[in-house]
Amino acid sequence: MRLLKLVPDDTNIKFLKWRVPFYVVSLILIALSWFFVVNNGLNYGVDFAGGQEVRVTFEGREEAPIPELRQQIGALGYGDPVIQRFGEANQVSIRVRLPAEAEGVPGAATAIGNEVIGAIEGEYDQVRRDGNDTVSGKVASEFREKAGLALLAAMLAIALYIWVRFEWQFGVGALFALFHDVSLTLGLFALLQWEFSLQIIAAILAIIGYSLNDTIVVYDRIRENLKKYRKMPVPELLDLSVNETLARTVMTSLTLLVALIPLLFFGPESLFGLTAAIVLGIFVGTYSSVYMAAPILIWLGVTSDSFVPQETEADLQERKARGEA
CATH class of the missing domain: 3.30.70.3400 (Alpha-Beta Plaits)
Incomplete structure (x- = not known):
């Protein structure tokens, strides 16, 4: 019996073809999200409002x-x-x-x-x-400040890890993707005035972890393919890498949604905000891994020879000594 495959092995979707329109839409959504946060404010729960x-x-x-x-x-x-x-x-x-x-x-x-x-x-x-x-309001204000610092520290630590693990362009790309995900989540809560509490901070940290995991999988495949296909144009290589990891991305997202969507509609009211934030985070995290984290590498100067070891002067002299240069 043949196994059911949601994503065929020969998938070849041209994701990068629409990178500019999608980036424009994402930047508009980020701007609108922060507009709602600044103008409407967040509906703080007891944890943050006293x-x-x-x-x-x-x-x-x-x-x-x-x-x-x-x-x-x-x-x-x-x-x-x-x-x-x-x-x-x-x-x-x-x-x-x-x-x-x-x-x-x-x-x-x-x-x-x-x-x-x-x-x-x-x-x-x-x-x-x-x-x-x-x-008191002072204690609540300290909670808000520490929660914001926790989110910022998590994002910066993740960017630093990816910078060390890959290259600085990948760290910047991951940081921008996380900023996109967090911004849209905050914007939704500011727009709909859902209660914003410590539960939502936990949800945002979960979103950061999920989005990072998806981004690292895509980045790792991009790095492998950069070494493997030296002459392939970068947009085509990025499309190839995203398509090769698409089955894993789709299955992970669907598995989570199968568990979360019933909880969103039929779960207790006290968990609605937490569940809604994570459901949104799965969508925007998957989207940002494809349309934020991958295309930005082109604009940050990643090329087909980015991971080719550069020959030093000592290497050149050694090759000359062996008569190879």
Whole structure:
């Protein structure tokens, strides 16, 4: 029985033929993404905007009823709460965003925390109060700063690794592809005003890892072919390399999407932003590996003899001594 192949072995798609139009579209999308980020701003969650955190223990239960709590606390009118287990399975941390009118009003944040705890105690027996603390705007600002630095450090470290592993042109190409992926993800969240929290930072880091993995596979094949086909024009060589890795790229992306798309539509609401970011990242990461990372090598001066070892003066003298020059 013949195996089903989504991508035939003799695939010969002329990807580089449309590199200029696709680059123009991508640059426009990057500009629009940052326009939305600057003008609309990101809808920061409690992690990045500050709020009130309460911690309770359900002493009469083995596990905390997190789905019920999320629905119950959400009905209080403070937005979607962030509910996480801490310590034992029956201990939870609940964070809610403070309304604008509560900012700067003494005791307002604590009163909101007490309201949350009171709602829980009214619904469940044997609930122990473990804490009622305010997450200040200063702390939230530090979270935002550190999250941004983490993303920047990840991208620069990846570019440096590829620079050392391949050549500087490949490092620049990978960095631009990652910048493209992160920009479009931030732009989508700014445009639709989906909540931007630490979960989304984790999703963006996952996108960076996925896009990097795909880009390295393409770059490795490009480097091999540069050594193998010395006289082939670079655009044709890049097309060949992308087509040779296309089956792997398509299968990896489809495998991930098969798992993520049901989670996106039927999963819990608390995971929607995380899942949506990763699904978008798979599409833009695959696209950027083909249409961002590969074509930029032409404009950065990669040629068919880029990886041919250059003869030094010592090598020339040695060849002359052997009578070969």
